[in-house]
Amino acid sequence: MKQLRPNDMMLQVSMRLITLIIFAFSFYLFLAGHNNPGGGFIGGLMTASAILVLYLAFDMKTITKAIPFNFTTMIGVGLLFAVFTGIASMLYGFPFLTQFFDYFQFPVFGEVELTTALPFDLGVYLVVVGAALTIILAIAEDDK
Amino acid sequence: MNNLIILPIIIPFIIGAVLIIFAKHHRLQRVVSGFTAVGMLILSIYLAIVVYQDGVIVLEAGNWAAPFGIVLVADMFATLMVLLTSLLSAACLFFAFKTITPKREKFFFYPFYFFLLVGVNGAFLTGDIFNLFVFFEVMLLSSYALIVNGGTKYQLRESFKYVIINVFASALFVVAVAWLYSVTGTLNMAHISERVAELEQTGVVNVIAIMFFIVFASKGALFPLYFWLPKSYFGPPAAIAALFGGLLTKVGIYAIIRVFTLIFYHEPTYTHKAVIVTIAGFTMLFGVLGAVSQFDFKRILSYHIISQVGYMVMGLGIFTPLAVAGAIYYIVHHMIVKTALFLFAGAAERVTGTTDLKKMGGLLKTHPVLSWMFFISAISLAGIPPFSGFFSKFPIILAGFQEEQYIISGVALLVGLLTLFSMMKIFSYAFWGKQKHTDEQAKLPIGKLLLPIAPLVALTIILGIAAEPIFQYSLQVAEQIMDPSIYIESVLKE
Numbered sequence: 001m002k003q004l005r006p007n008d009m010m011l012q013v014s015m016r017l018i019t020l021i022i023f024a025f026s027f028y029l030f031l032a033g034h035n036n037p038g039g040g041f042i043g044g045l046m047t048a049s050a051i052l053v054l055y056l057a058f059d060m061k062t063i064t065k066a067i068p069f070n071f072t073t074m075i076g077v078g079l080l081f082a083v084f085t086g087i088a089s090m091l092y093g094f095p096f097l098t099q100f101f102d103y104f105q106f107p108v109f110g111e112v113e114l115t116t117a118l119p120f121d122l123g124v125y126l127v128v129v130g131a132a133l134t135i136i137l138a139i140a141e142d143d144k
Numbered sequence: 145m146n147n148l149i150i151l152p153i154i155i156p157f158i159i160g161a162v163l164i165i166f167a168k169h170h171r172l173q174r175v176v177s178g179f180t181a182v183g184m185l186i187l188s189i190y191l192a193i194v195v196y197q198d199g200v201i202v203l204e205a206g207n208w209a210a211p212f213g214i215v216l217v218a219d220m221f222a223t224l225m226v227l228l229t230s231l232l233s234a235a236c237l238f239f240a241f242k243t244i245t246p247k248r249e250k251f252f253f254y255p256f257y258f259f260l261l262v263g264v265n266g267a268f269l270t271g272d273i274f275n276l277f278v279f280f281e282v283m284l285l286s287s288y289a290l291i292v293n294g295g296t297k298y299q300l301r302e303s304f305k306y307v308i309i310n311v312f313a314s315a316l317f318v319v320a321v322a323w324l325y326s327v328t329g330t331l332n333m334a335h336i337s338e339r340v341a342e343l344e345q346t347g348v349v350n351v352i353a354i355m356f357f358i359v360f361a362s363k364g365a366l367f368p369l370y371f372w373l374p375k376s377y378f379g380p381p382a383a384i385a386a387l388f389g390g391l392l393t394k395v396g397i398y399a400i401i402r403v404f405t406l407i408f409y410h411e412p413t414y415t416h417k418a419v420i421v422t423i424a425g426f427t428m429l430f431g432v433l434g435a436v437s438q439f440d441f442k443r444i445l446s447y448h449i450i451s452q453v454g455y456m457v458m459g460l461g462i463f464t465p466l467a468v469a470g471a472i473y474y475i476v477h478h479m480i481v482k483t484a485l486f487l488f489a490g491a492a493e494r495v496t497g498t499t500d501l502k503k504m505g506g507l508l509k510t511h512p513v514l515s516w517m518f519f520i521s522a523i524s525l526a527g528i529p530p531f532s533g534f535f536s537k538f539p540i541i542l543a544g545f546q547e548e549q550y551i552i553s554g555v556a557l558l559v560g561l562l563t564l565f566s567m568m569k570i571f572s573y574a575f576w577g578k579q580k581h582t583d584e585q586a587k588l589p590i591g592k593l594l595l596p597i598a599p600l601v602a603l604t605i606i607l608g609i610a611a612e613p614i615f616q617y618s619l620q621v622a623e624q625i626m627d628p629s630i631y632i633e634s635v636l637k638e
Contacts (some may be wrong), residue, residue: 076164076255096150098207130272 008057015057022050033121035113040121044128051129052136060140070132078126085120146201148194148216149615151187152226152265155180156302160258173254174241180258182555192223196617200634202271210271210635211332217271217635220621221264222471225268225398228476231600232390233261233408237489238596243494247294256293260286260387263306267395273324274331276399276481277317280363284310287392290384291376299379304493306376309369313362320355327352331602332598333579334635337407338629349480353408353415357400358424364396365450366457367426374434380515382490385442389449392485394475396425397456401471403626404460412463417549421461428454432562435523441499442576443490444566445482451559452478459540462547471472473615477532477607484600491593492574496581501570506579510586513576513594522571524604526564532607537614 026046033039034083089098101115160182163445166172195201195218203216217224237257243252263283270276288310292303325331327348328339343349362369373393377385400420408415431451438444456478459471461554489499490513523533537560544553579586607614624630 067336072167073165076161079161079164083154083161087154090147090150095204095207096147097155098203 005130007059007119012057015053016080019050019053024044026050030121030125034059034115034117039122041128042119044125045132047125048129048132051133055137055140061120071130072131074126075134078123078128078130080123081126082123085116108139146203148191148199149201149203149216149269150205152184152191152230153216153262153531155184155187155271156258156261156265159510160255160262163255163258164252167250167252167255168597170246173249174528176240176444177237177254179259180254181230181237184261185230185234188223188227190379191218192220192227195220195223198526200630209285210637211330211335214275214602215271215334215635216269217334217631218265218632220270221402221405221625221626222268223474224472225394226265228479229261229264229268229391231603231630232479233257235487235596235600236387236390239380239386239593240381242593244381245294250349251293251295252289252325256286256289257387259568260290262286264391264395266510268398271333272331273321273336274332276333276577277314277321280317280395280399281314283392283636287388291380291388292340293380293384296379301615302376305372309362309372313359313369313387316355316362318591320352320359323353323355332635333406334632335404336439337632338636340407341410341430345408350411350414353404354419356408357415357419360396360400360403361423362363362396364393364400364453364457365424365427366453367430367450369432369535370427373450374438374443375448377449378440378442382442382487382493386483386486386490389445389486390479393449393453394479397453397475398560400457401460401468401625402473405468406631407630409463409626409628416461416463417547420457421549421552424454424458424461425552426454427457428559428591431553432559432566435567436451436562438566439501439573441492441504441570442486443499444570445485445489448566449482451563452482454559455537455540455556455592458544462540462543462549463625464543465619465622465626466539466546467543468626469615470536470543471619472618472621473532474536474540476614476618477524477536477604480600480603480607481521481533483602484521484597485518485525485599487593487597488514491590492518492596494593495585495588496574497585501573504574506575506581508575509579510581514590515571517594518575519571520601521604522567523564524608526567530605530608530629532611535608535611539615560633570604 027041029038029046030040030043033043051067086097090096099116101113101117103111103113106112159176163173163176165304168435201218204210205214205216208214263279263286266279267276267283270279288303288307291306292299321331324336327343328336330336330339340349365373377388404415404420408504428451431447435444435451438447455469456474459467459474492507493499494502495507497503497509520531522532527533527537537556541553541556544556
């Protein structure tokens with residue numbers, strides 16, 4: 001039986017906008033981490049929810065074409081990011097996971113704090129996005 | 145500060161992550177994981193030697209000083225367990241190469257295998273009680289994935305129970321940690337030990353101690369929380385069942401020994417000699433009775449895990465250096481022999497296509513090497529000299545009589561007899577008697593399957609013949625863990 005497809009013009013148009021806002025906010029949360037509320041985990045979950053909203057508004061095929069990442073691989077890459085941040089400090093003779101930070105002047109942004117916790121958080125971010133979407137898509141694909 | 149002891153945790157972590165990325169390349173996965181397993185074995189031997197010669201190594205992760213940061217502590221007991229883990233995981237991995245079907249391999253078998261090792265090694269090496277919980281969870285989450293690997297109906301049904309009991313125990317674990325934190329105000333195990341010593345282990349601390357005992361007892365399959373074990377270990381393929389049977393319950397036992405020698409050791413007449421010894425007696429007896437009543441190769445072995453775990457806890461409960469050394473010797477012996485036996489069950493299943501003893505028979509004639517290797521391991525498990533089983537049971541039971549714990553020592557002797565009975569049952573049904581498998585099955589070559597098991601069988605013989613030096617080593621380990629000040633001083637550096 002052919003599935004009836006409702007006209008979801010409104011949803012698709014508004015979601016394009018909303019997704020952009022969620023993406024921006026999740027990126028802000030990701031960068032705000034380790035000093036303020038936020039970080040890789042929350043940022044990652046929010047990014048995953050933004051992508052999920054797209055999956056809801058459009059169909060699976062369209063989005064899979066638009067975001068051609070393999071989310072399972074993303075988990076592996078994220079884990080490696082996190083662990084190599086820890087190992088980097090070992091190479092300089094410090095204990096595993098020692099973190100460093102300093103303040104730098106940048107032309108547009110002014111004074112910015114750069115920390116080695118950021119690549120670690122990026123790892124967490126990738127793992128969370130990858131894991132959340134792998135789980136949700138695995139359940140969604142059960143329909144077929 | 146020494147980064148050496150983090151390596152047994154991060155190497156399997158990195159390899160696991162890399163293998164996720166290359167999940168589709170079967171050959172690459174096998175080569176990489178095989179080399180890693182051998183490398184881990186060499187590393188853990190080196191680590192054990194370094195700690196034996198230079199004493200306890202402490203790593204303050206992130207350069208945060210104890211007791212504020214998280215510490216990793218490698219004492220002799222922890223490095224011994226890491227060494228055994230690497231040994232068993234290598235043996236099971238090489239056995240898995242020959243037996244795991246590509247269908248099962250596809251579902252991230254190797255990544256989860258290594259993440260399991262991350263959790264197990266982490267649980268052995270951590271010096272922080274909340275971190276212990278975290279590493280338990282890493283281990284359990286990977287074990288959930290491995291135990292349903294393949295997804296047969298039986299596996300799904302029994303794994304569900306396995307997941308439920310473990311999730312419940314983990315929740316209890318967090319509650320116990322929170323309660324301990326509210327009483328002592330710290331999570332560093334050395335620091336907790338100091339604070340508990342100041343509190344003199346009053347009523348509340350005793351309750352927390354028993355709560356920890358319940359948590360670890362359900363992970364380590366002690367009476368009356370062992371019911372999940374025999375059925376859930378029956379489902380997965382032999383390589384996974386062997387790894388779980390050799391390794392996972394022993395992590396619970398390790399945690400019991402660690403917690404009850406480092407933190408809650410002030411009232412041994414109540415916690416050790418009353419509660420733990422009683423539970424140990426029931427565990428041994430019910431485990432072995434379960435084994436005697438079964439008629440299936442793998443199920444008998446699963447029930448024997450329970451009865452043997454009882455011996456280790458009994459050693460701790462008697463709480464003299466001799467008994468604890470016996471318990472440690474027993475852990476070494478048990479992990480090696482139990483894994484070997486499970487792998488033999490897998491090899492026999494490969495030949496006959498079943499693990500039901502009534503449908504097996506005559507393996508001795510068609511596969512003599514398998515049969516005699518099984519025979520050695522089986523009588524070693526039952527405690528017949530000159531193999532390792534005898535020399536590990538002997539000190540525990542001897543210490544039991546010395547401490548006038550006659551009932552538990554009697555139970556231990558009886559259980560040894562019944563173990564022999566059920567091992568001989570397997571031998572007489574599956575290996576003696578008329579050949580029940582077809583002639584085609586009789587010609588199946590299983591030499592390659594026996595290759596990874598051979599070192600384990602050799603070790604049980606060596607552990608028996610060279611009992612003297614190895615027992616001296618266990619005695620040193622026991623003396624080190626029974627003197628908590630060594631642990632505390634190396635962590636807090638006072």
